[in-house]
Amino acid sequence: xxxxxxxxxxxxxxxxxxxxxxxxxxxxxxxxxxxxxxxxxxxxxxxxxxxxxxxxxxxxxxxxxxxxxxxxxxxxxxxxxxxxxxxxxxxxxxxxxxxxxxxxxxxxxxxxxxxxxxxx
Numbered sequence: 220x221x222x223x224x225x226x227x228x229x230x231x232x233x234x235x236x237x238x239x240x241x242x243x244x245x246x247x248x249x250x251x252x253x254x255x256x257x258x259x260x261x262x263x264x265x266x267x268x269x270x271x272x273x274x275x276x277x278x279x280x281x282x283x284x285x286x287x288x289x290x291x292x293x294x295x296x297x298x299x300x301x302x303x304x305x306x307x308x309x310x311x312x313x314x315x316x317x318x319x320x321x322x323x324x325x326x327x328x329x330x331x332x333x334x335x336x337x338x339x
Contacts, residue, residue: 245315246323252286252313253327259283264307264331272297275307288313306332 224232259282267275276292283290290311298306307329314324 242317245317249313249315249323249325252288253325253329255286256283256288256290256309256311256327257329257331260307260309260329260331261333264305264333267297267305267307267333268335279307279309283311301332304332304334306330 256279259279263275263279270278275297276295279295280290280292288311290309294310296306296308298308308331309329310326311329312324312326314322316322
């Protein structure tokens with residue numbers, strides 16, 4: 220009769236669970252960073268018409284640097300051409316290295332448009 224899993228088996232299971240958890244964390248970090256940047260852009264696009272374009276770019280770059288994402292100013296487009304609306308469009312690449320063997324990388328696009336509302 221088998222008495223259950225051996226001590227070695229328990230160690231192997233724990234190591235496998237740790238590996239799966241670490242890989243999941245590294246992949247999830249890239250997507251959670253996208254969610255944070257997308258939220259920041261959404262908030263910025265609401266108040267964007269009262270700031271100049273350079274201030275908006277600087278604010279977005281600093282916010283992304285806090286979560287360790289590198290945004291380049293030339294990949295942030297601020298569009299004033301849509302009538303009664305304000306648009307911010309960002310492209311960036313993010314990646315995560317898994318044990319230096321595999322690199323999970325993605326290209327993200329954040330495109331937010333908000334109507335300009337003036338209250339008198």
